[in-house]
Amino acid sequence: MLKAELRKKYMQKRKALSIDEAFLLSEKIFNNFIEYFKPFQSQKIHICIPIEKFKEINTQIFIDYFLSQKIRVFVPKIIETKLISVEIFSDTEYELNSWGISEPVSNEDSGVSDFDFVITPLLYCDYKGNRVGYGKGFYDSFFETLSERTKKIGVNYFNPEENIDDVWENDIPLDYLVTPDDVLSFSGASE
Incomplete structure (x- = not known):
């Protein structure tokens, strides 16, 4: 299927989940x-802050756990057309951006590239690890x-079912x- 079709299909599937179902599935994830x-302590993890109106995975569960375990936590912030990574702490202040997404007030890019894990949002992922996001390319x-050693990890309510037919050469x-x-x-996995 094409990304646009998958994006529409999985937005609908996600929308059909109740708030309780989404929370229980997030806990399982x-x-x-x-x-x-x-x-473990001192690892560096970049993780998305959930967009509640899109019923994204409740990554606040992850963030609270990581902070309690003294794991360093970084979250995305969009500055103009670039995604930067801001380190957060239990007392970090947030604001809503123009898309209604919660972001840290700070604009300070951590400059970190050697994360242990990057936990990324998505709408769909196929059996080759190709993902469909919201189409912005951030x-x-x-x-x-x-860094090559950083593990890129998608989190999703749904298992892969079909291949993405329009994977672009710049898709990672x-x-x-x-x-x-x-x-x-x-x-x-190979193409």
Whole structure:
């Protein structure tokens, strides 16, 4: 299927989830992530802040846990057309951007590129790690700046079902996908 079709299909599937279902599925995804990756103190994790109106995975569960375990947490902030990574702490102040997304008030880019994990939002991911986001390309540009050892991890309510037919040469696939049911690894997957 084409990205535009998948984007529409999975936005609808996500919209159909109740708030309780979305929260329970988010908890399962969180538990699968913790069990599989076993993050520990002083690691560096970049993670998206959920867009509630889009019923994104509740990554606040992850953020609260990471901060409690003294894991360094970084979140995205869009400055003009670029995604920067801002380190956050338990007392970080936030504001809504023009899209209604919560972001840190700070505009200070951490400059970190050697994250242990980058947990990224998506609408769909196929069996090769290709993802469909909202179509802005922020994460592909961000992925280009990362260390090779950084694990790029998608989180999604849904398992892969069909291939993405219009993968572009600048699309950077994920290394893993965490769903409520599974953790899929794409290392060694070829086009």
